[in-house]
Amino acid sequence: MIYSDFDKSCMQRALELAERGLLTTDPNPRVGCVIGSDGVILGEGAHLRAGEPHAEPLALAAAGAAARGATAYVTLEPCNHHGRTPPCVDALLAAGVTRVVYALRDPNPRVDGSGAARLVAAGVRTECGLMEDAALVLNEGFVKRMRTGRPFVRLKTAASVDGRVALANGASQWITGEAARADVQAWRGRSSAILTTAATVIADDPRLDVRIAGASRQPLRVVLDRQLRMPPTARILNPPGKVLVFGSTDDVAGGHAATLRQRGAVVEAVAEVRAAPAGAGAPVQRNLAQLNLARLDLAQVLERLGSLQVNELLVESGGVLAGALLEQNLVDEWLLYLAPRLLGHDAQPLAVIQSLEQLTDARSFRIIDTAVLGDDLRLRLRPRAH
Ligand code: AOF
Ligand code: ZN
Numbered sequence: 001m002i003y004s005d006f007d008k009s010c011m012q013r014a015l016e017l018a019e020r021g022l023l024t025t026d027p028n029p030r031v032g033c034v035i036g037s038d039g040v041i042l043g044e045g046a047h048l049r050a051g052e053p054h055a056e057p058l059a060l061a062a063a064g065a066a067a068r069g070a071t072a073y074v075t076l077e078p079c080n081h082h083g084r085t086p087p088c089v090d091a092l093l094a095a096g097v098t099r100v101v102y103a104l105r106d107p108n109p110r111v112d113g114s115g116a117a118r119l120v121a122a123g124v125r126t127e128c129g130l131m132e133d134a135a136l137v138l139n140e141g142f143v144k145r146m147r148t149g150r151p152f153v154r155l156k157t158a159a160s161v162d163g164r165v166a167l168a169n170g171a172s173q174w175i176t177g178e179a180a181r182a183d184v185q186a187w188r189g190r191s192s193a194i195l196t197t198a199a200t201v202i203a204d205d206p207r208l209d210v211r212i213a214g215a216s217r218q219p220l221r222v223v224l225d226r227q228l229r230m231p232p233t234a235r236i237l238n239p240p241g242k243v244l245v246f247g248s249t250d251d252v253a254g255g256h257a258a259t260l261r262q263r264g265a266v267v268e269a270v271a272e273v274r275a276a277p278a279g280a281g282a283p284v285q286r287n288l289a290q291l292n293l294a295r296l297d298l299a300q301v302l303e304r305l306g307s308l309q310v311n312e313l314l315v316e317s318g319g320v321l322a323g324a325l326l327e328q329n330l331v332d333e334w335l336l337y338l339a340p341r342l343l344g345h346d347a348q349p350l351a352v353i354q355s356l357e358q359l360t361d362a363r364s365f366r367i368i369d370t371a372v373l374g375d376d377l378r379l380r381l382r383p384r385a386h
Contacts, residue, residue: 003130007101010036010073011131015103017046017055018075018138023189023215024049027309029076029106029142033059035097037070049216054079056088060095068096075135077106077128080115089118099125103135107146141192141311144332150302151192151313153330155322156184157350158337164347165319170203172348179374180337184316187335189215191314193244193305196236197321198225207235208316220244220310224321226272226296228256237263246270246296246304268304271297298330323352326363326383334365334381337373 003011017032025031025047033055035043043066045058056078060067072078078088078100092100100119105128106112119126136143141152158176159165166172174181188194189210196208201223208221218241223230228251230236237243243265249272251257257267272294305313315325325331336350356362365381372378 001127001129003101006036006039007071007073007130010034010041010071011075011101011103013041013044014055014073014075015131015134015138017044018135020046021048022138023212024217026050026192026217027142027145027311029139031055031074031076033075034073035059035063035067035070036073037066042066042070051084054085054088057085057091060091060097063095069098071099071101072097073130074100074102075131075138076104077102077111077113078115078119079106079108079111080118081110083110087115089115092119092124093122097124099127101127101130103129103131104139104143107143109146139311140332141313145306145309145311149306151305151310152332153302153313153315153325154187154191154333154335155315155325155331156187156335156337157322158184158339159350160339160341160343160347162342162344162347163350164343165350166203166348167343168346168348170348172204175341175343176337176339176376177374180339180376180378183371183373183378184335184337185210185212187314188219191219191312192310193220193222193308193313195222195224195301195305195313195315195317195321197317198223198227198230199320200317201225201230201234201236203318205235206316207238209241218242219314220308222246222301222305224270224296224301226294227251228254228260228267230260232256232259232263237265239264242266244268244308246301248272248296270300270304273297295324298324298328302330319349319352322350326351327353329383331383333368334379334383336379336381338377338379340375340377 014032014034018030021030028050031047033045043059043063045055047055080087080089144152194208222244226248228247245265245267249269252267252269364384368380
């Protein structure tokens with residue numbers, strides 16, 4: 001498909017509009033729309049909150065009667081279903097647009113090509129794929145959940161250059177500086193949920209909330225706590241925002257679960273699995289001895305979070321959960337903040353994984369981008385196929 005410069009600038013603008021919903025549309029996708037004709041932008045719209053209008057009717061309303069015969073540029077395939085709002089395809093047809101250019105097919109099974117098919121059937125020129133990658137970047141969580149039922153998993157680690165996330169005595173506040181921590185706030189803000197463990201709650205007592213301008217919602221805070229060890233005084237339990245605690249089947253029926261529920265948490269059971277034993281002959285690492293080898297089933301945790309409409313999940317934990325997620329290929333993206341400091345060999349490692357026999361077995365990552373944040377470095381990594 002050949003697109004004009006005006007087509008491209010309209011879609012670029014629609015992407016900027018979509019980005020306005022970065023902190024607010026959850027669990028809906030971020031979508032922008034521009035109505036354009038003969039080199040002139042006639043109307044703009046952005047979907048900002050689930051339950052509120054989609055991008056297209058807002059842009060059409062702004063364009064008014066001028067929309068007749070114009071082109072609609074949308075970052076996502078227009079919907080064709082009655083959800084919390086009426087179908088956008090109806091609005092586009094009623095307004096008389098004669099061409100629709102959209103970036104990304106809507107993976108929602110209730111749409112998934114049917115919006116485009118109806119536009120085509122009504123005689124509207126319909127084109128897909130302009131700036132598709134940029135539209136996907138805004139909605140990777142939504143797309144992954146719709147396709148797989150699981151959230152997009154983003155692991156965050158703040159480590160020293162020798163790969164340590166806490167001293168042997170647990171002290172970890174703070175390894176990275178203000179700028180890196182402010183950056184984490186932005187990633188939290190766009191996440192549907194934050195995942196951590198009881199070990200981190202006990203060691204650091206984090207709030208794991210979002211404290212940035214423009215965030216109208218708090219992500220769900222999720223704690224993996226197999227034996228329900230977290231204290232009812234933990235700051236993570238403080239409002240606002242919801243807290244979900246996953247424990248083992250036995251523990252969630254007990255008295256401590258009732259106490260956590262009184263503090264407002266939802267406590268649910270997850271199956272347990274045994275961590276794979278170290279390979280025969282592999283040296284037993286000291287840090288492995290710290291591991292409690294029974295663990296909650298992480299795949300089940302992700303399935304459950306997907307069913308709760310979690311699009312983007314940010315994992316903020318120590319090396320045990322990070323290692324388990326990495327070893328089970330459950331991480332989609334890794335934000336690795338590196339502080340130019342040395343914490344020493346007996347400090348806690350950023351990912352507790354099995355010992356390797358040969359270098360070719362090493363898990364490896366692509367660097368998506370890097371950023372210098374104050375005195376620290378941020379690597380954004382994605383796993384290579386293992
Ligand atoms: C569009 N334009 O701006 C958005 C779309 O029930 P609702 O109203 O909240 O609809 C949510 C679904 O609509 C969402 O899962 C996705 O498939 C689609 N989002 N579609 O044409 C928009 N936000
Ligand atoms: Zn719609």
